[in-house]
Amino acid sequence: MQLRSKLLALAAGLAFAASAQADIKIGVISSATGPVSLIGIPQKNTVALMPTEIAGEKVEYITFDDASDPSNTVTLIKKLISEENIDALVGPSSSPNAMAVLDFIAEAKVPTLAPVGTIAIVLPMDDKRRWVFKTTQNDGLVADKLFKHMKETGKKTVGFIGTGDTFGETWYKVAQDYAKKYGIEIVANERFKRPDTSVTGQALKVLSAKPDAVLIAAPGGPAVLPQATLTDMGYKGTFYQTHGAALKEFIKLGGKKVEGTILGGSLMLAPEDAPDSNPAKKVALEYINAYKDKYGEVPATFGGNMYDAGLLLERAVPAALKKGEPGSEAFRVALRDELEKVKDLAGTQGVYNMTPEDHSGFDERGVELLTIENGEFQLVK
Known part of the structure; x- marks a missing residue:
């Protein structure tokens, strides 16, 4: 028992x-x-x-x-x-x-x-x-939007600054493909580390190439540093950012230095502006x-x-x-x-x-x- x-x-x-x-x-x-x-x-x-x-x-x-x-x-x-x-x-x-x-x-x-x-x-x-x-979103979907806009607005050359890791390296490969597709020349190619507090050297090299636009490939807060640095140096071309910068903190950190940036991102950033036909809006x-x-x-x-x-x-x-x-x-x-x-x-x-x-x-x-x-x-x- x-x-x-x-x-x-x-x-x-x-x-x-x-x-x-x-x-x-x-x-x-x-x-x-x-x-x-x-x-x-x-x-x-x-x-x-x-x-x-x-x-x-x-x-x-x-x-x-x-x-x-x-x-x-x-x-x-x-x-x-x-x-x-x-x-x-x-x-x-x-x-x-x-x-x-x-x-x-x-x-x-x-x-x-x-x-x-x-x-x-x-x-x-x-x-x-x-x-x-x-x-x-896959990088290619975002890149296609960005490089198509460059083409439509008369950009012929672009400088690239990305993080020296998988994100930046992958984006450079994608950028090469879409630059070729839209007939745009990449005239500068630089890297930086996410924790870096200065990118003066990289920015000077991009600035000296005199590109019509600059594409920055970095996620989160680090995406601000290259753009702010180039703006302080007097760069007057158009800045493009990937979906890695698609957050409100990018604006808070960059302030007026990120005004006019063009980026590919989610409709979550401007949901009221998205068409009702997109089921993701709801x-x-x-x-x-x-x-x-x-x-x-x-x-x-x-x-x-x-x-x-x-x-x-x-x-x-x-x-x-x-x-x-x-x-x-x-x-x-x-x-x-x-x-x-x-x-x-x-x-x-x-x-x-x-x-x-x-x-x-x-x-x-x-x-x-x-x-x-x-x-x-x-x-x-």
Whole structure:
């Protein structure tokens, strides 16, 4: 009788453990501190607005701050995989950090929703990148808008300044392709590090090339430094920025020195100006209002990239649950497969149509051409 009681207790304990394991565990890594914090803070804040239940299953978010350091990101993803047995990863915040964990997520078969800029995280598609889905516009979509505007406004030459990392290097390759497409010559090519406090040398080289325009490829706060430096040196040409600068803090930090900047970015920056025909407009306004209600301020577009990850999970999880239990490899594989099938899903910044070849899924509706006038983002008319 005593043995039977022990066996029943053990069975009950195992059943409880199994039910506890049944929760869907999502690891979240953001850069809420360090040089990338302007991107990471709204992403960290947005986790509270993501779904806590999908298809009747509780969703648990296990969040960490990597302090903008790729080595920390690697340590944290190992912890999330080995100790927490996560079903999916959302993050990290920046391109170098995401590239640093590519091997680990692929080996563990953890589907990853990466809110980063670089196209290198999903292309060229291979056995590692097939586990990653990108919740930002691909660089090429943004570059096409920028270089087309240069062409239409008579620009013939452009100087390039980018961060000396995956973001900047990838953008230079993309810039070369679209410069060639639109018949524009890149006459200067410079790099700087995100923590740098001076880019005088690089700016002087760009200035001496006398370009009609300057394209700066940097994420968050660091995007201001080259533009402010060149403005102080008297450069009078047009400044172009990537979607890495698409946040209100860029305007706050740059002030009058960033007035007139042309950039490709999200309709979240000027949602009221976006056409009602774009289904992303409704989602963007819903997210913005929810964020304002909770935090008392308008979110940066980078938070929208995190919110979209939640929408993608909501779409993919129900079908994946039919093929495996949370916590199992079967569920992770099925979740990856279902994410790849997502069609016509409106997010905060565009419409997702994933394919085996395209793990970003945005079309031209995912990018708006914007400028800064009187301290506000406005759509270029």
